[in-house]
Amino acid sequence: MANYYLISSLPMLEFDTVPIISSKEFMEQATTWYDEDTNFILETLSLVPTCESTNSVIKKWNEWETFLRNKLTLKRSSDLSVDAEEFLREDKDFFSEVEKGIQEVASLSSPRDKEMALDKLRWQVLEDLDAGFTFEFEKLCVYKLKLLILEKWQNRSNEIGKEEFDKIVKNVYGTQES
DSSP, X not given: OHHHHHXXXXXXXXXXXXXXXXXXXXXXXXXXXXXXXXXXXXXXXXSSOOSOOSSHHHHHHHHHHHHHHHHHHHHHHHHHTOOOGGGOOOOOSOOHHHHHHHHHHHTOOOHHHHHHHHHHHHHHHHHHHHTTOSSSHHHHHHHHHHHHHHHHHHTOOHHHHHHHHHHHHHHHHOOOOO
């Protein structure tokens, strides 16, 4: 019953929009409905595949994201003519859409556009994972991952990017007096 009330009260999420709920607010709501162990699973859920899980959505997400990261690593290492073997993780499944997605990403010129395209690919996978669930805990897992993607983009702007770039250049090259 907890899933029904919580899930039905959550605002809809759309890619490339500002969510009206934060992942922190989402977790505050979830903690009132679930026990400590379930909340821990939801709290530690991340865009980075970090843990083994028996939960079908988390397991599939981790496998897919690992596969994507491995393929990106291989693509980048090939472009740089370096060996990537030490950076690869075990692939536990094959995902055909990743190859096509990486080809599309590689054709983009801007790093921002590339990252946006990767997140669109991630979003679509989450949409596919979400399709089989209505009021189950797995739907909350997908919701949290989508929130994390949206929040990732909230604090990004050209101005902030330029400031950060200038800081890096200053740290690397120092200041030059004219």
